[in-house]
């Protein structure tokens with residue numbers, strides 16, 4: 001029996017699976033959906049305002065993912081804890097998996113972490129979350145997977161001009177296809193390809209370790225977070241993306 005050294009009885013489960021029997025052959029993933037902090041970590045020494053900002057979670061991403069799961073009848077896996085506790089879209093050995101500083105904010109609860117404390121976050125949050133994703137992908141005939149994120153409009157003194165970005169590496173076709181469908185319905189959008197980030201093995205998990213490793217059609221989608229702060233914005237972007245993703249789903253259903 002494993003004894004928990006991190007999560008207590010009042011802490012939420014690290015993973016939420018929505019609509020597990022959804023019919024679409026597409027698994028939605030949201031690694032930065034939540035902003036919970038295990039009670040034993042005493043809030044990591046940060047303020048609620050910091051947890052509410054982009055360093056704490058991906059603002060609006062969970063709301064878009066939930067609406068997309070419903071609109072597409074697709075299963076979705078959402079991660080519950082703040083990315084400051086452990087970033088589930090990075091390898092646990094990555095330098096910023098449990099960042100001591102995030103976008104200029106010192107995270108006191110991450111300073112000088114003991115190996116056992118790092119391992120507890122991996123064992124009790126990262127591992128069960130990734131196991132839930134693997135379990136879903138193992139048991140259903142998924143053909144595609146999409147990860148939903150949001151990004152801050154301004155970073156390191158630079159205004160990011162994109163409304164939405166698609167991140168990919170080997171599977172350029174899936175992102176291009178979704179982007180084209182989106183551009184056709186909303187030509188006013190500024191769409192970034194491999195913006196505002198680029199994927200690499202050292203700092204990313206979803207693209208290399210899930211999409212590419214399993215040979216699925218995949219794309220990591222980044223929506224600018226000022227578009228999806230409100231439920232109205234989340235509904236608009238979920239609607240846009242559901243239209244963008246439908247041709248992909250139809251292709252694999254027929």
Ligand SMILES: [Zn+2]
Pocket residue numbers: 032058089148149150
């Ligand atoms: Zn993210």
